[in-house]
Amino acid sequence: MPSLIRRVAIVGGTHGNELTGIYLVKKFQQFPHLLHRQSLECMTLLANPEAVAANRRYIDRDLNRCFANEDLSNPALTGYEDRRAKEIAAQLGPKDQPNADAIIDLHSTTANMGLTILPSSKHPFNLRLAAYLNELHPLVRVCCGVKCDRDTPMLRSLSPFGCTIEVGAIAHGVLNADYLQQTEMLVHAILDYLDAMNQGKILPVPPSLTVYQAISSVDYPRNSSGELQAAIHPHLQFKDYEPLCNGEPMFLTFTGESIPYRGETIVYPIFINEAAYYEKKIAMTLTEKQQVRLETM
C-alpha cells in the first residue's frame, strides 16, 4: 500500500490521434485550478507532441510499447518514440522509484469500450480505486491486461499506481464531446479519491469488483501473404464486454462465410475492431469475467 499519493501525472497524447486525452490535457494546462486538490500536486503531460502535430498514432513506433525496462535502458533504440520514452521515464519514472506517485493515461479506442479503466497493476490500491469509480459510475468497466502485474511496455507502468482510461467507440482524429466530459469526470473522481485517501477519509468502496481479465488475443483470418480475408462479424461489431459462446459468429469472410468462436469457456471480447490493432494482428482481445474480492487497506 502506498503511503501517500503526492504527485499525480495526467497524460494525454500518448497516441497522437486520440484527441480526448490531448484536448483534456490542453484544457487542464489552460485552467490548472481545475486540478487543484489540497493534498496532492498534478503534472500534465502531452506525451507524443510530434505525433499529435501529425495527427497520427505515432511517428516511428507505438510510444505506449516503449516502456519495457530493457528498451528504456537500450541506447541503440533511437527512434523518436524511443527517445521520447526515455525523456518521459526520466520525468515520471524511474520504475523502481518514480517521481510520479500515480499516473493517469488518457486514451480512446474505435472499439465500443464505453468507459474502461485499465489499472496499472492488480495492486489492491489500484483495484480499490477502480472499484470506487465503478461504484460511482456503474458504466465504468475494469479490465486487466494479460501482463498486468509484470513489466509492461506501457507508459502507465512507470508508476505502480494509477490506470489507463480508455473510452470509445471514437474514431481516431475525432473529438467526441460526451466522452470528453465523461473522461474529465473520471479524472476528477480519481483526484478526489486520492485526495480523500491522503487525508485519511474513507470513500465508499464495494467489497468486490468485476474484472475483465484478458487471456488472449485473436487475429483476423488472413491469407498466406498476410492479407485480411474477413472482417469482424456484424453480430459482434460494437459488442465489447458481451458474452461470446462456442459457435457464435466472430468473423465474416469477404465471400460471405461466417467464422464462429470455438472455445469451451464463455469469453467477453474487448478492443473489437480497434483501428490501431490491425497492424498488431489483434482483431479483439478475449477476456474472462472475474469477481475479485477487494482487500481492505
Next chain:
Amino acid sequence: MPSLIRRVAIVGGTHGNELTGIYLVKKFQQFPHLLHRQSLECMTLLANPEAVAANRRYIDRDLNRCFANEDLSNPALTGYEDRRAKEIAAQLGPKDQPNADAIIDLHSTTANMGLTILPSSKHPFNLRLAAYLNELHPLVRVCCGVKCDRDTPMLRSLSPFGCTIEVGAIAHGVLNADYLQQTEMLVHAILDYLDAMNQGKILPVPPSLTVYQAISSVDYPRNSSGELQAAIHPHLQFKDYEPLCNGEPMFLTFTGESIPYRGETIVYPIFINEAAYYEKKIAMTLTEKQQVRLETM
C-alpha cells in the same frame, strides 16, 4: 444524355485509410466475374496505393482534391498525389473525352452518413441513377456538393457520369462488414442499372428525388492561434441529415457553453465530425433539402 455506358471504373483507396472501398476493389480484382455484365466492361482501380500501404488518407496531399483541370495541367505540381492524379487522369480521363464512361468512387466517413450517393454532376442521367438507388434502398440519401456542376477537384469529375458512394459512420482504418456488404450491393445495383439501360430496358425510377444540396460549411470555433475551442455538440453528433433549426445547439465549448446554430432556414448538416475535415476547417457541411423533379430520358 450519354449514348451508352460501355466502360465503368470502380475506384477504391482514393483515401488510403478508408478500407471499405479498398477491400471491395481487392475483392473485385480477386473475383472479376462478380463485375461481369452483358453490355459493359468494368475496370477496377486502387487509386492511392502508397497511402493504402501507409494506412493514411494521403502521403503529400488529399488525392481527391487533385483533379481540377488547372492542377492536372500544371507540371510544377510533383507531389505523390499530384503525380498519381495525372496517371489516373490519363487512365480514366481526360475530362473532355474520358476513357471511363462512368466512375464509381468508393469512400467512407466518420460522420453518420449511412449510405450516401454524391452524383458526379446534376446531369439528369446521374440523378435518375441516384433516384433508382434510392427507390431500391430507401436508406440511400443523395447529396450534391456546392460545386456539383462545375469543374471540381474530385476524382469522380474525370467522367461526367457516375457518383461517389460515401458510407458511415466508420472510423478510418477500420473495416465494417455491414457497410462493406451494403457498398457492394450498391455497386451491383449501379452496374445492373447501367446494363439494363444499355440494353434499352426501363428500370423503375420515381418521378422526383430528395436531394440534400450543400450550401456552405461551418468550421469549429477556434482561438486566434487556430486551436479548437469546442467540439460538435452531443445533441448534433451522429445526427447527419436531421433538421437543424435556429437556436439549436451546434457546438459545446471545452468550458461547457453551448453554441447554437443561427440561421433563418432549416438546414440538414452532413459530414458532421468527419475526422479528415478538421484540417480543412470543416466541422460540418450544411445542406438544404430539395425535391427535384426528374427529367424523363
